[in-house]
Amino acid sequence: MNTKDIVYIALFAAVTAVFGLFPPITLPITGVPVTAQSLGPMLAGAILGARRGGLSILLFVVLVALGLPLLSGGRGGFGVFLGATGGFIVGWVISAFVIGLLIEKFWDSLHIFNAALSIAVGGIVVLYAIGNLWVSIVVDVSYWQATVGAAPFLIGDVIKVAIATAACLAVRRAYPLISRAR
């Protein structure tokens, strides 16, 4: 891990915090709030790769736990991990790692489909698996009930997968970090 890796890790944690400063957009009809912040883990994984991306989001999550109000809406402290969304925040770390792992695998022949697939698997499938499990334990409901409850948030996350995919491909052309790492 050289100096540049440490700086990338720290700056993507800062980017994730900055995404939390944008006001959430409320989706029409469902009224579900969508924040830009969960783009952070997707981009960290897709641009920095598994190890650096995962560590970057871990760094962010630890700072939140230490009491910095870095989550969207100025939330922070230990309390947020005990709430219903706690699993999603912890899940971001694994989500970024998985996205990075898949993007690295596809790197040499990366195109819109396998990039979108990588980000969707890490950013939706893996993330929701962890988040919903957390909800089912904290709220004491079945896993299936938790999954149904989380469904409205899917729309926002599908949009974010699309944005992260396009951004990952655009940045790959200008700044190919993953190939440089290997």
Next chain:
Amino acid sequence: MITLENVTVEFDQRRVLDDISLSLSEKRIGIVGANGSGKSTFVRLLNGLQVASSGTVRVDDFDAAKDGRKLRRHVGFVFQNPDNQIVYPVVEEDIAFGLKALKLPKDEIDRRIDEVLARYGLSEFRNHPSHLLSGGQKQLLAISGVLVMAPRYVIFDEPTTLLDLRNRNRVERAIAELDQTVITVSHDLDLIAGYDRVLVFENGRIACDDVPAIAIPRYREMMA
């Protein structure tokens, strides 16, 4: 004394510096040249940020290829954008950053921080968040962070480009007062007009190497 012998630097088969040999012993050395002329690569060689593809770079007793770590302590480097070289959120923490690497005792660290902050009129900002300083104060903080390491040489890579006139004057004065050997890369020709020697870079070679009174007009001609 800085000595380069047949130094060539290549990136992806592109020759950025082409067979440079020279020695520098003046106290104030200015470096000018168009973007991409190799001037930034040249100064990066001097503190080991850039390694030569071939040839040798020596600064006093240090060989850049062998004594990288010692060379970095011997030759300080101040960059264009202070925002990119202040790495700690509080002023004193940032100045202490380089000192911690020197493994100095705590009261010596404190003493050096006090001294350098007083020198640049930043004492009242010791516990201040670094991002709330003005552009000129940030550049002075960046210079402080380098000077506490007590280098013998200080390289400035376009130190005043991002500053307004008042802050430019402040930083210019701070540079002028330094006891160290100063090497300044600048597009601001006034900044180096009073220097001892000016190198003009063009396409990876030194097109002119003379006193400012000759080199600067020559550079203006080349750019016309």
Next chain:
Amino acid sequence: MIAGLYIDGNSALHRAAAGLKVLALVLLGTGVFLIPDWPVLAVLLVTVFILYPASGFGPRILWAQIRPILWLLALFFAVQLWLNDWQAGLVVIFRLAAIVSFAGLVTLTTRTSDMLAALERAMKPLARFGVNPEKVSLAFSMVLRFIPVIAQIGHEIRDAQRARGLDKSVLALVVPLIIRTLKTADDVADAIDARSFDPD
């Protein structure tokens, strides 16, 4: 620097070591799940509540901790009432309320810098597994340092895109933001190397 959620004071909890408070939180968080009786949990919850005025915090601050999870507590209670009985409902909500309000108390009485220092100390033993505490400490500090820098870059890009009529496009913000962040990172890494940061 980002202000934490810390509120200044001089109570016993304010003065207690950060590591100790975190340890107490972990013990409480585990302990409440071992207690199955709602009256015992109620006593515990009231004890945590009493710590608020004891640390110099008024009811308004306590309320601010509880309010965000209020709807959650109501939901949990309803679910338990439906699946089991009201006693089970009280057990679930007292547990959660106790942990959340104690977690809030730890956050309110501990400076982020003290928390960071405690974390760095706790990480010392990890050095033998290849975790370098100096690198980790640098990374933590840099996040705090660069949040305002990156936020500023974000503002600049948004203004530029607004001038081009692209302010509705998230992508027109995200891509330049990432590229400029990476460029910044390269410069920062150079500056750190130039200052001979070399913990190995």
